[in-house]
Amino acid sequence: MSILAWILAATLAGGVLSVLAAAAFALRARPAQVSLLVSYAIGTLLGAAFLEILPQAFERSGSPARVSATVLIGILLFFLLEKLMLWRHHHDGPDGAPHADHGRIATMVIVGDTFHNCVDGVIIAGAFLVSVELGLITALAIITHEIPQEVGDFLVLLHSGYSKSQAFAFNILSSIAMVIGGALAYYALQAVQQWVPLLLGIAAASMIYVSVADLIPGLHQRRELRATLQQVLLIAAGIATIWVVGSVAHAICVG
Numbered sequence: 001m002s003i004l005a006w007i008l009a010a011t012l013a014g015g016v017l018s019v020l021a022a023a024a025f026a027l028r029a030r031p032a033q034v035s036l037l038v039s040y041a042i043g044t045l046l047g048a049a050f051l052e053i054l055p056q057a058f059e060r061s062g063s064p065a066r067v068s069a070t071v072l073i074g075i076l077l078f079f080l081l082e083k084l085m086l087w088r089h090h091h092d093g094p095d096g097a098p099h100a101d102h103g104r105i106a107t108m109v110i111v112g113d114t115f116h117n118c119v120d121g122v123i124i125a126g127a128f129l130v131s132v133e134l135g136l137i138t139a140l141a142i143i144t145h146e147i148p149q150e151v152g153d154f155l156v157l158l159h160s161g162y163s164k165s166q167a168f169a170f171n172i173l174s175s176i177a178m179v180i181g182g183a184l185a186y187y188a189l190q191a192v193q194q195w196v197p198l199l200l201g202i203a204a205a206s207m208i209y210v211s212v213a214d215l216i217p218g219l220h221q222r223r224e225l226r227a228t229l230q231q232v233l234l235i236a237a238g239i240a241t242i243w244v245v246g247s248v249a250h251a252i253c254v255g
Contacts, residue, residue: 004186007128010139011121011182015175018143022150023171027164038159039219039231042211043238044152049207051239052246053116053200061197070198074205078108079213105214106160109153110170112206114177119199120146121181122192129189142249148241156210 057067120142128135150171157167185192219231 003128003132004183006132006135007125007182007186008179010124010128010135011178014120014124014139014143014146015117015178016172018146018150019168019171019175021143021147022154023168026151026154026158027168036230037155037234038215039234040238041152041155041159042215042219043235043240044148044242045156045207045211045215045238046235047239047242048116048149048152049204049211051242053204053207057197057200057204060193060200067197067201070201071205071208074202075209077202078111078206078209081108081111082213105210106157106162106170108206108210108214109156110174112203112210113149113153113171113174115199115206116149116203117146117175117177118181118184119196119203121178121183122185122189122196124178125182125185126189126193129186148238148245152238156215159215 054067054071057070058064061067124135124139124142127138153171153174154167157170158164162170181192222228222231
């Protein structure tokens, strides 16, 4: 089996398996639970951005200031993207129409997840170019890392009004970027590696923006103390999930 075949198989399996595992949890949630678990999704998105993606971007970049600037530019670009979508919905239908949020938040989640999956494909390909054993270990670690983040993505899409089948389809399509990233890395690893920190910065920007600008404001609609405690605990649980999975994945890679 050639190295390219290993890379394509591992990235395809990594993307599909992480989505299937996340779907097994997220798609079983009842509508009332989806609204509650948005807080958990916020935690996974922020945890993935600050505990995993940004540290990797800083480590791989020779200029942390450049990565930070990329995150700021990414946040501004997602703000402009959301504005454009709001303007389009304003002309297509009345403000506050149910379909307005149906695509707005979900689009930014999908875009950010696509960038992240592409980078994961590059990382897997780089590991396979060192050895098949390291490639398999790295792919396994990335799958375990992706699952909690994919759960968060599913919950955000469901909360935005997508059906279960639509949420599953978009997550599967986004996972294809992992295969594309792996193939690009195989043929032009050095050139692609230079873009990895910037792609990671954009992925982090999307997660931060969606969490802070679109999801957290909705939590303030419930002001009672019990609801606030639930939200804080679920956000913390989401962050903790990313930290635990990241620690296990790191231990697997080091071991």
